Amino acid sequence: xxxxxxxxxxxxxxxxxxxxxxxxxxxxxxxxxxxxxxxxxxxxxxxxxxxxxxxxxxxxxxxxxxxxxxxxxxxxxxxxxxxxxxxxxxxxxxxxxxxxxxxxxxxxxxxxxxxxxxxxxxxxxxxxxxxxxxxxxxxxxxxxxxxxxxxxxxxxxxxxxxxxxxxxxxxxxxxxxxxxxxxxxxxxxxxxxxxxxxxxxxxxxxxxxxxxxxxxxxxxxxxxxxxxxxxxxxxxxxxxxxxxxxxxxxxxxxxxxxxxxxxxxxxxxxxxxxxxxxxxxxxxxxxxxxxxxxxxxxxxxxxxxxxxxxxxxxxxxxx
Amino acid sequence: xxxxxxxxxxxxxxxxxxxxxxxxxxxxxxxxxxxxxxxxxxxxxxxxxxxxxxxxxxxxxxxxxxxxxxxxxxxxxxxxxxxxxxxxxxxxxxxxxxxxxxxxxxxxxxxxxxxxxxxxxxxxxxxxxxxxxxxxxxxxxxxxxxxxxxxxxxxxxxxxxxxxxxxxxxxxxxxxxxxxxxxxxxxxxxxxxxxxxxxxxxxxxxxxxxxxxxxxxxxxxxxxxxxxxxxxxxxxxxxxxxxxxxxxxxxxxxxxxxxxxxxxxxxxxxxxxxxxxxxxxxxxxxxxxxxxxxxxxxxxxxxxxxxxxxxxxxxxxxxxxxxxxxxxxxxxxxxxxxxxxxxxxxxxxxxxxxxxxxxxxxxxxxxxxxxxxxxxxxxxxxxxxxxxxxxxxxxxxxxxxxxxxxxxxxxxxxxxxxxxxxxxxxxxxxxxxxxxxxxxxxxxxxxxxxxxxxx
Numbered sequence: 191x192x193x194x195x196x197x198x199x200x201x202x203x204x205x206x207x208x209x210x211x212x213x214x215x216x217x218x219x220x221x222x223x224x225x226x227x228x229x230x231x232x233x234x235x236x237x238x239x240x241x242x243x244x245x246x247x248x249x250x251x252x253x254x255x256x257x258x259x260x261x262x263x264x265x266x267x268x269x270x271x272x273x274x275x276x277x278x279x280x281x282x283x284x285x286x287x288x289x290x291x292x293x294x295x296x297x298x299x300x301x302x303x304x305x306x307x308x309x310x311x312x313x314x315x316x317x318x319x320x321x322x323x324x325x326x327x328x329x330x331x332x333x334x335x336x337x338x339x340x341x342x343x344x345x346x347x348x349x350x351x352x353x354x355x356x357x358x359x360x361x362x363x364x365x366x367x368x369x370x371x372x373x374x375x376x377x378x379x380x381x382x383x384x385x386x387x388x389x390x391x392x393x394x395x396x397x398x399x400x401x402x403x404x405x406x407x408x409x410x411x412x413x414x415x416x417x418x419x420x421x422x423x424x425x426x427x428x429x430x431x432x433x434x435x436x437x438x439x440x441x442x443x444x445x446x447x448x449x450x451x452x453x454x455x456x457x458x459x460x461x462x463x464x465x466x467x468x469x470x471x472x473x474x475x476x477x478x479x480x481x482x483x484x485x486x487x488x489x490x491x492x493x494x495x496x497x498x499x500x501x502x503x504x505x506x507x508x509x
Numbered sequence: 510x511x512x513x514x515x516x517x518x519x520x521x522x523x524x525x526x527x528x529x530x531x532x533x534x535x536x537x538x539x540x541x542x543x544x545x546x547x548x549x550x551x552x553x554x555x556x557x558x559x560x561x562x563x564x565x566x567x568x569x570x571x572x573x574x575x576x577x578x579x580x581x582x583x584x585x586x587x588x589x590x591x592x593x594x595x596x597x598x599x600x601x602x603x604x605x606x607x608x609x610x611x612x613x614x615x616x617x618x619x620x621x622x623x624x625x626x627x628x629x630x631x632x633x634x635x636x637x638x639x640x641x642x643x644x645x646x647x648x649x650x651x652x653x654x655x656x657x658x659x660x661x662x663x664x665x666x667x668x669x670x671x672x673x674x675x676x677x678x679x680x681x682x683x684x685x686x687x688x689x690x691x692x693x694x695x696x697x698x699x700x701x702x703x704x705x706x707x708x709x710x711x712x713x714x715x716x717x718x719x720x721x722x723x724x725x726x727x728x729x730x731x732x733x734x735x736x737x738x739x740x741x742x743x744x745x746x747x748x749x750x751x752x753x754x755x756x757x758x759x760x761x762x763x764x765x766x767x768x769x770x771x772x773x774x775x776x777x778x779x780x781x782x783x784x785x786x787x788x789x790x791x792x793x794x795x796x797x798x799x800x801x802x803x804x805x806x807x808x809x810x811x812x813x814x815x816x817x818x819x820x821x822x823x824x825x826x827x828x829x830x831x832x833x834x835x836x837x838x839x840x841x842x843x844x845x846x847x848x849x850x851x852x853x854x855x856x857x858x859x860x861x862x863x864x865x866x867x868x869x870x871x872x873x874x875x876x877x878x879x880x881x882x883x884x885x886x887x888x889x890x891x892x893x894x895x896x897x898x899x900x901x902x903x904x905x906x907x908x909x910x911x912x913x914x915x916x917x918x919x920x921x922x923x924x925x926x927x928x929x930x931x932x933x934x935x936x937x938x939x940x941x942x943x944x945x946x947x948x949x950x951x952x953x954x955x956x957x958x959x960x961x962x963x964x
Contacts, residue, residue: 200833201834201845201866201868201869202845203930203933204845204930205836205841205843205919205932206919206922207841207843207845207866207868208521208923209867210924210925212926213873213926214879215874216926217877217879217926267874270874312874312876312927444877444880449878450891451883493891493894497891497894500761500888500890501761501887501888501889502888502914503911
C-alpha cells in the first residue's frame with residue numbers, strides 16, 4: 191500500500207485524541223498547597239517542631255510507598271504526590287508534642303496496610319490518614335491525647351483541647367478559636383487558615399463545596415438541638431476540634447467519598463449526624479475521624495442507591 | 510437572551526484558528542476514486558456496476574441494501590476498475606466500487622438543472638433526496654431520507670440545522686455557513702415544506718458570530734427561520750444536547766428526535782438537500798477541513814468524494830514532519846488512521862494531523878475518583894463505576910448503570926486527570942451488550958421459527 195507520504199507509522203488509538211492538561215499529580219499538588227496555610231500556622235503557633243513532624247511524616251509516607259513498591263516489583267508511583275497528601279493529613283492530626291516516631295509508624299501503617307495492600311492509589315476503601323490516626327489513637331492513647339505542649343502566645347497551663355475544655359466549662363474566646371490561638375492538633379486549630387485552604391481548593395475546582403457545607407450544616411443542626419438550642423455552644427463546637435479540618439480535607443477525600451452528586455449529600459449528612467452522635471454521647475470528645483471512617487465503609491452502598499437518572503429519562507420537561 | 514446550552518460538557522482547546530480564515534477552495538484529482546458501500550449507519554449498499562463499465566459523474570453505482578441504507582453515486586466519469594474490498598477510515602476493508610477517472614467529469618444528463626421545489630410534492634422531494642444518496646454529513650451518516658420521513662409530518666415542530674461544529678479543529682461547516690449560507694437556508698426551506706408545522710432553527714455556537722450575523726442577515730424576511738446562538742462547549746452538536754439547548758426537550762437512546770418533535774440535520778447535509786432538490790445534483794462533492802500542526806498548509810477544500818486523504822494532504826504541500834497522529838474527523842470523536850490511503854466518504858469531514866499524540870504524553874494513574882467525569886458527562890452517567898464494571902466485563906452492571914445511554918462523546922476521557930481510557934471502555938462494553946442482544950434476538954427468532962415448524 192502506498193504509505194509513502196506518512197513516512198513513519200502514526201499512532202492509532204481510540205477517540206478522543208485530545209486530553210485535558212489536568213493530571214492526578216496536579217490535583218494532589220493543589221491539595222498540598224491548600225494545606226500549607228495550616229501547616230505554617232501550626233509551626234508559628236506550636237513551634238518549629240510541628241513543622242518537623244509534618245515534614246518527617248510526609249517523607250516517611252513517601253519512603254514507605256517507594257520501598258513497598260520496590261520490594262513488590264511494582265511501578266514506582268511516588269510521583270503522583272498522593273503519599274505526601276496522606277502524610278500531611280496524618281501529621282496535621284497529631285498533637286504538637288507527639289514523639290516523632292508515632293506519626294512515622296502511622297505513615298507506614300497508612301501507606302502499606304491501608305493503601306498499598308489494597309492495590310495502591312484509588313483502590314483503598316478507607317482513608318489511609320484517618321485509619322492511621324485511629325490506629326495510633328488506639329495504640330498510643332496517652333501520647334495522642336497529650337496537648338500540654340507550650341504554645342507561643344498561649345497560656346499553656348491548661349492541657350485540654352477546646353473540645354475537652356467545653357466539657358470542663360472553660361471555653362476560649364471566639365476570636366482565639368477562629369484564628370487558632372488554642373491548643374489542639376497541629377492542623378486543626380486555625381479555622382481561618384483552614385478556610386483559606388478550602389477556598390483555594392474550591393477556586394481551583396479541586397473540590398465542590400457540596401460535602402463540606404452539607405457536613406457542617408447537618409452537624410450544626412444536630413448540635414444545636416443536642417446542645418439545647420444554645421447558640422454559644424454550637425459556635426464553640428463548630429470552631430473547635432477537627433470538624434472544619436475534617437470537612438475540608440478528610441471527608442472530601444476523592445477515593446473514599448461517593449462520586450455521585452446525590453451520594454455526596456447523603457454521605458455528608460451521615461457524617462454530620464455521626465460526628466454529632468459521637469461528640470454528644472460517646473466518651474471521646476472527638477468524633478470526626480471515626481465518623482468519616484464509618485462513612486467510608488458505606489460509600490459503595492450509598493453510590494448504589496444514588497445513581498443519577500440519565501439525560502432524557504427524567505420526563506420531558508419543556509423550558 | 511441567554512445563550513442556549515446544556516449541563517455538563519467541556520471546553521476543549523479549539524484550534525480552529527489554523528483554518529477558520531481559509532476559504533473553501535476546490536481541488537481536482539485524476540486517477541482513482543473509491544466508493545465504499547458502507548458510509549455510515551445502516552445496511553451496506555449493493556453495487557450495480559461491474560468491472561469495465563463506463564460511468565458518468567452523478568450516475569448511481571449502488572442501490573440501498575435495506576430500508577436504512579443509501580444510494581451511492583459516482584463523483585467522476587470514468588471506468589470501473591474494480592469492485593473489491595478496500596481499506597476505509599474505519600480501519601477495516603469494506604466492499605467498494607473503484608473508478609478510474611477520465612478527468613472529463615462528464616455528468617449524467619439533467620444534472621445541475623434548476624428546479625422549482627415549491628411545486629414538488631412531499632413524495633417527490635423525499636424520493637429526490639433518496640436518489641441523491643444523501644446521508645448525515647456530520648459524522649454518523651444516517652440516511653437522510655429515512656430521517657425526513659417520520660410517522661407524522663404534522664408533529665414535527667422544529668427543523669434544526671446543526672451548525673454548532675463543536676469538534677475542535679474543524680472549520681468546514683463554519684466556512685460553508687459563511688460562504689454558501691444560501692444553500693443551507695434553501696435546505697431548511699425544503700425541509701419546512703415537508704413539515705408544515707415546523708419552525709426552522711439554525712443553531713450556531715458563539716465562537717462563529719460572523720456566521721450568525723451572516724445568516725441572520727439573510728433570513729430577515731423568512732418568518733419561519735431563525736438563528737439560535739449557543740454557548741461554545743463540547744458536545745454541543747450532539748443530537749441530544751442540541752435538541753435540549755434549542756428546545757429544552759429531552760430524548761434518550763431509545764427515542765428519535767422526531768419523538769420530541771424535532772428533525773436535526775447538519776448544515777452540510779441541508780446544503781446537499783438543496784443541491785439535490787433545487788439543482789438536480791446528487792451528492793458528489795464535500796467541503797472538508799485539512800488541518801493540524803503537522804500540516805504545512807491547513808485548509809478547507811472542496812473535493813470530489815472518493816479521493817484519498819493522502820492525495821489531498823499531498824496536494825496541499827504535505828506534512829511538515831511525519832505526524833505522530835492522523836485523525837479522520839475531529840479530535841474528540843474521529844478515527845485515528847495508520848494509513849492515509851483511504852477515501853473521503855459522505856460522512857467524514859476532516860483530516861487532522863498532529864506532531865504530538867496527546868494520548869501518549871501522560872501514562873496516567875489509577876482512578877482517584879475525583880468525579881470530574883461525573884460533572885462533565887452530558888448524559889449524567891457515572892463513568893468511574895461504569896469503568897469498574899467494564900474492567901470486570903460485567904455487562905449486566907454496565908447496563909444497570911445506564912451505560913447504553915452513553916453517546917461515546919469522549920468528554921470523560923478528555924477531562925480525566927488520571928488519563929483513563931474511559932470512552933474506550935464504554936465503546937467496547939456497548940458493543941458487547943449490542944452483540945449479546947442481537948445473539949439473543951436471533952436465538953429467540955430461531956426458537957420461534959422452530960416452534961412454528963412443529964405446529
